[in-house]
Amino acid sequence: MGHLQELTVRPVTLEIKNEAIHGKTIKEIRPLVNRNFVISRIRHHDGQQEVELVNSETILHIDDKILVISNPIDIEAITVFFGKQVEMEWEQLNKKLISRRILITKPELNGKMLSQLKIRNNFGASITRINRSGVDLVASPHLQLQMGDRVTIVGSELAVTHAEKVLGNSMKRLNHPNLIPIFFRHRIRMYLGKYSIYVSRYSTTSKTWSSRWTAYCIHSYQSFRSSI
Numbered sequence: 001m002g003h004l005q006e007l008t009v010r011p012v013t014l015e016i017k018n019e020a021i022h023g024k025t026i027k028e029i030r031p032l033v034n035r036n037f038v039i040s041r042i043r044h045h046d047g048q049q050e051v052e053l054v055n056s057e058t059i060l061h062i063d064d065k066i067l068v069i070s071n072p073i074d075i076e077a078i079t080v081f082f083g084k085q086v087e088m089e090w091e092q093l094n095k096k097l098i099s100r101r102i103l104i105t106k107p108e109l110n111g112k113m114l115s116q117l118k119i120r121n122n123f124g125a126s127i128t129r130i131n132r133s134g135v136d137l138v139a140s141p142h143l144q145l146q147m148g149d150r151v152t153i154v155g156s157e158l159a160v161t162h163a164e165k166v167l168g169n170s171m172k173r174l175n176h177p178n179l180i181p182i183f184f185r186h187r188i189r190m191y192l193g194k195y196s197i198y199v200s201r202y203s204t205t206s207k208t209w210s211s212r213w214t215a216y217c218i219h220s221y222q223s224f225r226s227s228i
Contacts, residue, residue, distance in 0.1 A: 008071075008072075008135050008136045009069050009070055009071055009072075009129055009136045009137065009138050010069070010070075010072060010075070010136075011040070011067055011068065011069050012067075012068050012069075012070070012075055012078075012079070012085055013065060013066070013067055013068075013085065013086050013087065013088040013090070014065070014066050014068055014078070014079060014082045014083055014084065014085060014086070015063060015064070015065050015082075015083050015084055015085075015086045016060055016061065016062055016063060016064045016065075016066065016082050016083045017062065017063075017082070017083030017084055018081060018082055018083055019062060021060055021082070022060070022061055022062050023059060023060075023061065024059065024060060025056065025057050025058060025059055025060070026039055026054060026055070026056055026057070026058050026060065027056040027057065029060065032081070033077075033078060033081050035070065035074040035077055035078050035081075036070060036071065036074060036138045036140055037068055037069065037070035037074065037078055037138060038068070038069045038070070038126075038128050038129070038138055038139050038140070039054045039058075039066050039067065039068055039069075040053070040054070040067045040068070040069055040126060040128045040154055041053060041054065041066070041067040041090055041094075041097070041154070042054050042058060042060075042064055042065070042066050042067075043064065043065045043066075043088070043093065044061065044064050045061060045062070045063035045064050045065075046061065050093075050094065051090060051093045051094035051097065052094075053097070053120075053124070053125070053126050053154060053155060054066070054126070055120055055126075065086060065088060066082070067088075067090055068082075069128050069129055069138060069139075070138060071138065096156055096157075097154055097155060097156065098154070098155070098156070098157055098160060099128075099152060099153070099154045100152070100153055100160050100164070101131070101150045101151065101152050101153075102150065102151050102153055102160075102163065102164050102167050102168075102169045103148070103149075103150055103167070103168065103169045103170075104145050104146070104147060104148065104149040104150070104151065104167055104168060105147065105167070105168030105169060105170045106166075106167065106168040107147065109145050109147075109167065109168070110145065110146060110147050111144050111145070111146075112144065112145050113141065113142050113143065113144055113145075114127060114130075114139055114140070114141055114142070114143050114145065115141035115142065117166065117167075119153070119163050119166070122162075123155065123159045123160075123162045123163050123166075124155055124156065124159045125153050125154060125155025125156070125159040125160055125162075125163045126153065126154050126155060127139045127151050127152065127153055128152050128153070128154055129151070129152045130143060130145070130149050130150070130151050130152075131149065131150040131151075131152070132146065132148075132149050132150075139151070139152075151167065
């Protein structure tokens with residue numbers, strides 16, 4: 001459980017105190033942080049102090065408050081860069097923005113990067129995290145989607161509804177038999193890529209190897225089905 005907690009992202013509210021990023025866009029400051037994170041919302045210090053969704057062109061100012069989502073291991077470094085941690089109830093500040101988890105069930109989205117979906121540009125909503133096999137991942141632009149992923153989307157009710165139609169969110173579709181080959185293809189790639197197995201190094205017989213591989217696939221598919 002401790003290992004999963006290290007992998008699972010968490011939100012933190014930061015108040016900007018770093019004068020070096022005052023007046024800069026998120027796109028400009030991202031390379032300076034050198035950490036994997038998403039800024040979901042912002043509350044500007046000046047003006048009406050309304051809560052807004054952010055995009056790459058959002059400009060940051062001193063005393064602005066931002067909702068950052070990142071891995072626990074990176075939170076400290078990100079906090080030092082931006083300023084300091086503060087407490088804020090974001091849901092109470094702008095009730096027009098909602099957060100909803102949507103299930104990826106469309107086969108054509110399998111393997112696509114988040115940036116290819118253009119959810120922010122097309123609908124005005126933001127994907128802030130991806131839940132995969134019980135672990136929340138940072139919704140970085142180059143992250144590739146998989147069938148069964150649950151994405152957290154923030155936006156207006158209308159924007160989230162439009163995004164939901166693009167992503168699927170259909171249990172009937174996910175249970176379709178055609179999705180089983182897709183699942184096993186990804187499992188095979190992950191297994192071979194991660195462990196780089198060379199059969200000649202092991203003394204096990206081919207029959208034992210086949211049994212182990214079959215057991216792995218069955219266990220993985222059962223875990224996949226139970227997670228949805």
